[in-house]
């Protein structure tokens with residue numbers, strides 16, 4: 001957690017193109033989840049409109065990862081409803097597949113496939129999930145690699161790239177599936193400070209293009225620049241949510257105040 | 267590199283030329299110093315090794331080649347020649363006389379071209395599998411997939427060819443039939459068992475675990491005895507079931523159980539994030555396995571897989587116990603010939619060389635493959 005404001009260049013703070021529509025794309029209702037007997041998510045209620053950029057923060061172990069992983073069914077919830085793009089998450093594999101096609105995910109540890117080149121990493125899902133011809137998939141992959149500014153690394157293996165470059169490849173790989181929603185789980189916390197900015201810049205650009213984003217992060221500069229809503233979780237519950245200025249300047253809940261004082265003290 | 271530096275000359279900062287390394291650190295001298303003489307322990311080991319080689323090598327070479335007798339009609343002739351020369355060596359004439367038996371077993375003489383052709387087909391089929399730069403690899407692979415059926419037809423006969431009963435199979439040809447069938451059959455079965463053992467479906471998991479633990483817990487010889495005798499009790503009376511086929515099945519199952527555990531080790535080494543990334547991208551279970559998990563898991567498992575294959579290949583000699591004539595069986599039968607009695611060393615050295623060459627080839631290929639698949643992670 002480095003000094004937040006310094007990370008974000010002023011010219012990227014243009015928020016004019018970031019439109020939030022009325023259409024609800026994610027609806028989580030009375031959702032509960034247990035790991036064995038451990039009640040990890042308690043009564044989660046959340047509605048996300050198209051074009052929203054939501055930052056989720058909270059202390060370690062508060063269930064942030066678990067919550068966003070429920071949205072694309074990497075974790076299964078036991079009670080309540082999750083509806084993504086009008087498709088309800090049930091045990092029906094068809095629904096899960098449909099939702100995963102709409103939702104991209106970026107992980108803390110990148111999770112690139114080390115035995116495939118950068119280009120193959122990016123083209124894999126379009127070829128096998130969307131049945132695109134290889135040439136077309138590779139052209140799309142190059143397009144997104146250019147957007148994350150590493151087209152020249154296309155033929156390298158992930159093990160030969162820096163952490164920041166790997167994370168940008170991971171973002172490009174998700175974008176290749178043309179998702180309408182992107183989930184980020186602490187995308188910069190495994191990175192050295194000098195690489196955080198290059199990844200955040202890519203995410204900011206993505207936000208400015210109107211991508212719906214849910215992002216677990218402690219980069220408060222990022223939250224202030226692009227988020228239209230910040231959610232604070234603790235003990236498996238959503239404690240408080242607000243638009244960034246209110247959230248940071250005027251936190252309502254005691255636990256939020258404590259958390260903010262701790263992370264801003266760094 | 268080419269610039270010569272004069273003694274005591276000074277350079278401006280930033281202009282110091284690249285110098286060649288000191289002569290004592292490069293070339294043969296450098297290598298010897300570095301690898302053989304770098305410390306007292308190293309020097310002692312080097313000297314001991316040289317002494318050992320000096321004791322072992324000259325007599326071996328004498329016995330194997332220089333004093334060996336390559337022509338002769340019986341052991342007595344071999345003896346006589348050696349006595350004349352005043353030295354003792356191997357009587358390879360014996361192996362020469364029995365060579366065809368060692369290679370083909372009792373396969374009918376006029377049909378042996380089928381074995382030769384099968385061998386060539388096998389080599390041709392292996393090339394595209396092992397060598398990824400084969401031209402037209404995709405099409406060649408289809409050929410490789412069909413080869414086992416063609417080879418089976420060639421060896422056994424039927425459909426226009428004269429049928430050769432499998433009890434005529436023997437020698438190295440039998441070793442290759444059992445070894446290659448076992449290898450080709452056990453790899454997919456072993457992978458399937460490893461995946462099954464990790465399955466979320468309890469029934470499937472239990473079946474795989476019981477199978478693996480049972481097969482691993484019983485000696486191969488026992489399984490071969492079961493194959494040769496016990497199966498008759500289970501089969502409906504009157505059915506015949508080729509002995510070689512039973513052996514092939516048992517050897518394949520045995521190797522598959524070992525492979526399953528080797529592959530499971532590889533699967534466990536793959537971080538959970540890999541399957542999560544694949545899931546998040548919408549890949550199906552089989553796609554994730556085929557494209558992401560197995561390529562990585564098998565790569566890690568190569569040493570263990572090849573180890574299992576080498577074990578299987580050598581274990582083919584166990585079939586001697588149930589009366590099949592593998593090279594050791596042929597050797598033993600040949601030794602019973604009064605003309606050649608007492609030459610068991612020659613037989614076993616010859617068979618040992620054959621197995622050693624085959625196994626070293628597998629071992630070197632696995633090293634090559636590991637190097638090739640290394641992608642810097």
Ligand SMILES: Nc1ncnc2c1ncn2[C@@H]1O[C@H](COP(=O)(O)OP(=O)(O)OP(=O)(O)O)[C@@H](O)[C@H]1O
Pocket residue numbers: 035038040058059060061062063064065066067
């Ligand atoms: N597979 C699991 N089995 C049992 N408990 C788990 C499992 N995964 C997570 N937990 C527990 O669930 C709780 C929430 O975990 P989660 O990973 O969602 O937290 P988080 O808010 O993302 O924390 P962090 O900031 O450290 O990533 C933690 O107490 C964790 O120990």
Ligand SMILES: [Mg+2]
Pocket residue numbers: 064065066185186
């Ligand atoms: Mg987490």
